[in-house]
Amino acid sequence: MKEPKLISSLQNPLIKKILLLKEKSKERKKTGLFVVEGRREIELARKGGYVMETVLYCPEILSFDNVSSLFHRIEAEVIEISRQVYEKVAYRETTEGVLALFRSKSHNLEEIQFKGKNPLLLIAEAPEKPGNIGALLRTADAAAVDAVLIANPKSNLYNPNIIRSSVGCVFTNQIGIGTTEEIIRFLKEKGISIYCAALTAAKPYVECDFNLASAIVVGTEATGLTKDWLQSSDENIIIPMQGEIDSMNVSVSAAILIFEAKRQRGF
Helix, strand or coil: CCCCCCCCCCCCCCCCCHHHHHHHHHHHHHHCEEEEEEEHHHHHHHHHCEEEEEEEEECCCCCHHHHHHHHHHCCEEEEEHHHHHHHCCCCCCCCCEEEEEECCCCCHHHHHHCCCCCEEEEEEEECHHHHHHHHHHHHHHCCCCCCEEECCCCCCCCHHHHHHHCCCHHHHCEEEEEEEEHHHHHHHHHHCCEEEEECCCCEEEHHCCCCCCCEEEEEEEEEEHHHHHHHHHEEEECCCCCCCCCCCCCCHHHHHHHHHHHHHHCC
């Protein structure tokens, strides 16, 4: 690894670019780049096959030797930044002294591949809150689902809040993005049964058989799933409630449903 160059000015073009990438989804889409902060998240992004273009570190927090040992055998440019610059570009309050620029992936449905004949998928329609998206991705990683499909997303997948709330699971899951119509067509073509979480005309989830190829679909907490999903569903499913409310946080509901499917499959 070559000796790094130093950036100490907040007016440096690269620093300005990083700030734009963190704040503007439009900039992430235009450049195809996004920012990852923290050792674990960077390592998970690399493990997930993402191309790292630049590593920036603050020597007052993390030494060059540690950077070299953590990210050895990389072709990315390595840049040393001052404490003042790092505090400006760092997103998290508890900092680790390192961040990196990565190139994004396309997430086309055509690129989704399944290892077995009976895949298990988690699908979220129109998720908006980055925290919920991150929690859904953590559930998907914990259950080792075959893919996560996001229909009509309202937030850019590489939003710093999603990366942070998913603790890097945005990089460990196979993710496809499309419209509701595109994803329904994809599932039908693959012979995957659709199970939609719904409040009406629904069967208790424990009475369903998730052993064959299955997609569990969840909607927003405010409006639920659109009629396109409900009409295309092989079975609408419900989590029976025993209290006063009729719904739970979408990530909690997804976890209950996904792990019931995993239980039936013998984990």
